Amino acid sequence: xxxxxxxxxxxxxxxxxxxxxxxxxxxxxxxxxxxxxxxxxxxxxxxxxxxxxxxxxxxxxxxxxxxxxxxxxxxxxxxxxxxxxxxxxxxxxxxxxxxxxxxxxxxxxxxxxxxxxxxxxxxxxxxxxxxxxxxxxxxxxxxxxxxxxxxxxxxxxxxxxxxxxxxxxxxxxxxxxxxxxxxxxxxxxxxxxxxxxxxxxxxxxxxxxxxxxxxxxxxxxxxxxxxxxxxxxxxxxxxxxxxxxxxxxxxxxxxxxxxxxxxxxxxxxxxxxxxxxxxxxxxxxxxxxxxxxxxxxxxxxxxx
Amino acid sequence: xxxxxxxxxxxxxxxxxxxxxxxxxxxxxxxxxxxxxxxxxxxxxxxxxxxxxxxxxxxxxxxxxxxxxxxxxxxxxxxxxxxxxxxxxxxxxxxxxxxxxxxxxxxxxxxxxxxxxxxxxxxxxxxxxxxxxxxxxxxxxxxxxxxxxxxxxxxxxxxxxxxxxxxxxxxxxxxxxxxxxxxxxxxxxxxxxxxxxxxxxxxxxxxxxxxxxxxxxxxxxxxxxxxxxxxxxxxxxxxxxxxxxxxxxxxxxxxxxxxxxxxxxxxxxxxxxxxxxxxxxxx
Numbered sequence: 363x364x365x366x367x368x369x370x371x372x373x374x375x376x377x378x379x380x381x382x383x384x385x386x387x388x389x390x391x392x393x394x395x396x397x398x399x400x401x402x403x404x405x406x407x408x409x410x411x412x413x414x415x416x417x418x419x420x421x422x423x424x425x426x427x428x429x430x431x432x433x434x435x436x437x438x439x440x441x442x443x444x445x446x447x448x449x450x451x452x453x454x455x456x457x458x459x460x461x462x463x464x465x466x467x468x469x470x471x472x473x474x475x476x477x478x479x480x481x482x483x484x485x486x487x488x489x490x491x492x493x494x495x496x497x498x499x500x501x502x503x504x505x506x507x508x509x510x511x512x513x514x515x516x517x518x519x520x521x522x523x524x525x526x527x528x529x530x531x532x533x534x535x536x537x538x539x540x541x542x543x544x545x546x547x548x549x550x551x552x553x554x555x556x557x558x559x560x561x562x563x564x565x566x567x568x569x570x571x572x573x574x575x576x577x578x579x580x581x582x583x584x585x586x587x588x589x590x591x592x593x594x595x596x597x598x599x600x601x602x603x604x605x606x607x608x609x610x611x612x613x614x615x616x617x618x619x620x621x622x623x624x625x626x627x628x629x630x631x632x633x634x635x636x637x638x639x640x641x642x643x644x645x646x647x648x649x650x651x652x653x654x655x656x657x658x659x660x661x662x663x664x665x666x
Numbered sequence: 667x668x669x670x671x672x673x674x675x676x677x678x679x680x681x682x683x684x685x686x687x688x689x690x691x692x693x694x695x696x697x698x699x700x701x702x703x704x705x706x707x708x709x710x711x712x713x714x715x716x717x718x719x720x721x722x723x724x725x726x727x728x729x730x731x732x733x734x735x736x737x738x739x740x741x742x743x744x745x746x747x748x749x750x751x752x753x754x755x756x757x758x759x760x761x762x763x764x765x766x767x768x769x770x771x772x773x774x775x776x777x778x779x780x781x782x783x784x785x786x787x788x789x790x791x792x793x794x795x796x797x798x799x800x801x802x803x804x805x806x807x808x809x810x811x812x813x814x815x816x817x818x819x820x821x822x823x824x825x826x827x828x829x830x831x832x833x834x835x836x837x838x839x840x841x842x843x844x845x846x847x848x849x850x851x852x853x854x855x856x857x858x859x860x861x862x863x864x865x866x867x868x869x870x871x872x873x874x875x876x877x878x879x880x881x882x883x884x885x886x887x888x889x890x891x892x893x894x895x896x897x898x899x900x901x902x903x904x905x906x907x908x909x910x911x912x913x914x915x916x917x918x919x920x921x922x923x924x925x926x927x928x929x930x931x932x933x934x935x936x937x938x939x940x941x942x943x944x945x946x947x948x949x
Contacts (some may be wrong), residue, residue, distance in 0.1 A: 381852055382771025386779070389764035389823055396798075396820040397786055403797035412800075457689070464685040475686060477933055478694040481925065484932045485697075486881045487897040489921040495697045496703065496914050502711070504699060504718045544693065550798055552940045572678065600792035604883045608903050622792035622884075629796040630888050638796045645793055653785050660781060 407639035414633035426640035435616045439624040440644065446535060446606075446620055447599045453539040454595055455588065458546035459581070466554045475663070482542035483518025491608035494537045498523035498609075527617030534618050538605045542598060546591040565594050585661060591656050598649055620644060667832045684793050689771050693912050698920065704919035711914060729915030733906075737913075737919055738894055749897065750879045754813040756880075757822045758868065764823075765830035766856050770842075780831055787824040791884040795812035802889050813889040814882075814897065822878055829942040833867035834860060870938040873931045880928055898924050 399507075408426055412419035430436045438495070461479070482490055497504050508521040515521060523533045561583070565575045581588075603622035606612060612619035612627065621644055628639015703711065705725040716722045733739050768776040796819070798817060799808075807813035842855050850858060861868070886897040893905050904922045906913045932939070 365671070379771065379773075382767040382776070382813055385763035385853075385856075386767040386772065389760040389827060392760055392819065392823065393786055396817060397789055397794065398798040400794040400801060401789060403800070404793060407797060412731075459683055461689050464682050464689075467682065469686070477929065478690055478697075480933060480936070481697050484692050484877065484929045485921065486901050486924040486928075488883045489924055490696065490901045491905045492917055493700050493921050496912070496918065497696060497699060502714070502718075502914075507714070507718050515827070540693065540696075543689075548936065548940055552675075552937075552944055555946055587944065595945060597788055602791045603792055607883075607887075620791075625792060625796065626884075626888070630799060634801065635796050638772055642793050642796060645790070645910065647788070649788060649793070653788055656785065656788070657781070660784075 381616045403559040404642060407636050408643050410415050410636050412635045414635060422636075428635050430637060430640055436641065438616050438622060439619045439621050439641075441619060442531065443532070443620040443622075445601060446538070447596060447615060448544065449535045450599050451537040451592060453535070454542050454546050455592060457539070457543050458550055458591065459584070461543070461547045462550035462554055463576075463580070479547065481631065482541045485541075487602075490541055491537060491605045494533075494540075495524070496607055498533055500525060513593070523525065524610050525614060529612055530614060530618045531565055534606055534609055537609060538599060538602070541605065542595055545598075549591040549594070550587055553584055553590075556587075557583050563652050574579055586663065588661055593652050593659070594595045596648065596652055601645055607630060620645075675855045681869065697925070700733050700746075700918040700922045704915050704922060706915065708915065729913070730919050732913065733916040733919050735904060737916065738896070738901060741894055742898045745895065746880055746898045749811050749814050749818065750876045753818045753822060753879050754872050754875045756815070756819045757826050757871065757917055759822050759870065761826035761830055762861060762868070763856070765827045766834050766860060768827065769834035770829045770839075771852075780828065782822045783827050787821060787828075791821070791882075795884055797883070797887045805937055807889075809892055809895055811888055811890070811897070814879075814885060817885055817889070818879055818882065821882075822871075822875045823876065825878075825942060828872070829871060829938070830867055831947060832866065832941060837863055867938075870935050873935050874939055874942075877928050880924065 389475075407419075409421050409423060410419040411422050465476070465479075482648050485493075496502075500522055503520070504524065505523070505566045506515065510517050510520060521529055524578040525529050551601070557580070562580050565579050566572070602623055603620065603626055606618055606620055606623045607626070610618045612623050621641060625638045628634050628641055632638075667863065702719070702721065705727075707723045707726045708730070710723045711714055712719065713722070721943050741833075745873060761834070765785075769781045772779065800815040802808055805813075805816070807816060809857070838858060841857065843853050845859050847935065879900060882897070886900045889899070890896055895899070898920075902924070906917045906920065
């Protein structure tokens with residue numbers, strides 16, 4: 363009987379590779395065609411003069427890069443993308459760590475709280491953003507109503523959240539953080555359940571105190587999962603244009619324009635595919651860095 | 667030890683409660699605001715003398731009536747549903763065999779390919795949408811939902827392969843070997859034993875795919891312009907604004923209707939989705 367199983371297994375191994383290749387091939391082919399080929403095309407376009415209407419294309423070397431590097435809007439977008447990513451990741455990381463630590467203890471109504479906390483993440487991004495657009499309305503903003511009634515701002519000169527460059531940037535950052543916070547929280551929460559509870563408890567019994575235990579024991583033990591949350595957060599922030607597009611469409615005066623929204627404006631709205639592709643290629647260095655980071659995390663946890 | 671201070675208010679208990687309360691309000695308030703906006707009479711909505719947090723007049727269904735009967739909202743819902751069904755079909759067809767191959771049949775290579783698949787879901791739509799707009803036009807699919815049916819699996823397939831791999835690896839090898847001794851072929855084992863045993867994994871993929879289809883914005887915005895062919899996520903914020911007029915009541919109603927069902931489904935499968943994101947940092 364055992365030999366039968368072994369023989370079958372060995373025979374399975376031999377034919378396994380062929381069958382494995384056949385079963386993997388359709389997915390691999392699809393990914394190659396719909397992700398691989400366009401990815402290569404993005405590089406090709408960036409060095410060409412292709413537009414929406416053009417039939418063929420010729421290569422123009424670094425012309426596209428030269429002209430976008432001179433464009434003030436591009437420089438503003440690059441700067442905004444970096445600020446947008448850094449600021450919202452800082453907010454999300456601190457907020458979600460606090461929230462995950464609080465949620466890690468059982469309490470009554472936890473299921474309901476979890477449902478409410480997840481809403482910003484499960485709501486379609488564009489619809490969550492349109493909800494905020496209403497809350498930040500220039501005339502009927504509920505936030506301004508509260509601020510006016512608390513006498514924090516003047517009734518006839520309330521903040522124009524989406525109409526003033528600095529406030530618009532702040533709004534975009536806050537709304538994006540609002541959306542990302544639940545995602546980051548549940549990832550960290552999943553990591554927390556893997557940390558043995560008795561180590562921080564023992565440290566506190568030994569007199570380490572709440573804050574010292576938090577910063578010297580709990581948070582260092584959370585490092586791998588914080589890395590994962592941060593890496594996904596960076597991708598979801600640096601490459602996203604939805605919140606910006608819905609709230610401000612990059613305005614006022616390009617003050618909230620980020621790389622993806624600028625690529626959309628140039629490449630799709632103005633039809634200059636080549637320049638648009640060149641703009642979007644500036645996403646690649648950070649994506650490569652994140653991919654490297656993910657591989658490090660995966661290697662350390664022995665997935666590879 | 668464990669029950670010490672459980673019924674006594676402590677500083678730490680207060681801090682704990684305060685953190686939960688503040689975050690719940692910050693994250694949940696916009697949805698309360700959507701709810702109350704969609705039932706407020708227009709006069710109430712735009713009266714700055716009124717307390718905005720409550721219904722000052724009788725609730726009205728006017729905004730929802732407008733949404734369902736005077737906009738293409740129902741059409742967008744149906745479009746989203748149709749695209750969802752097709753994308754789920756394509757995703758399962760491609761991801762199930764691929765995940766099984768990576769989990770069982772390709773040995774050391776399988777793990778490397780698996781990591782490669784994982785990395786492809788780091789490539790964002792905002793990098794691919796410009797070339798893909800050309801591809802979609804070449805295929806003659808511009809302005810139709812079929813453009814999305816072709817493109818959306820590019821972000822659902824990699825994630826689903828990764829998720830299903832985990833499920834397949836959890837099935838005991840001995841069970842499969844025994845079934846092969848009993849006369850099933852390797853592919854028979856996959857089709858008749860492994861797939862039926864992984865129903866909860868498949869269900870997770872279905873829910874997750876639907877969620878992603880509903881949430882997607884960039885591709886739908888890029889490939890489709892006619893109002894009646896639009897998806898929920900683009901149709902609502904684009905066509906419920908006419909000129910300078912925002913139909914806030916209907917807009918907020920649409921946001922809620924699109925969000926609540928997904929929220930329930932997502933909550934049921936939360937733990938499984940998360941396992942697809944933790945890169946093995948959690949075991």
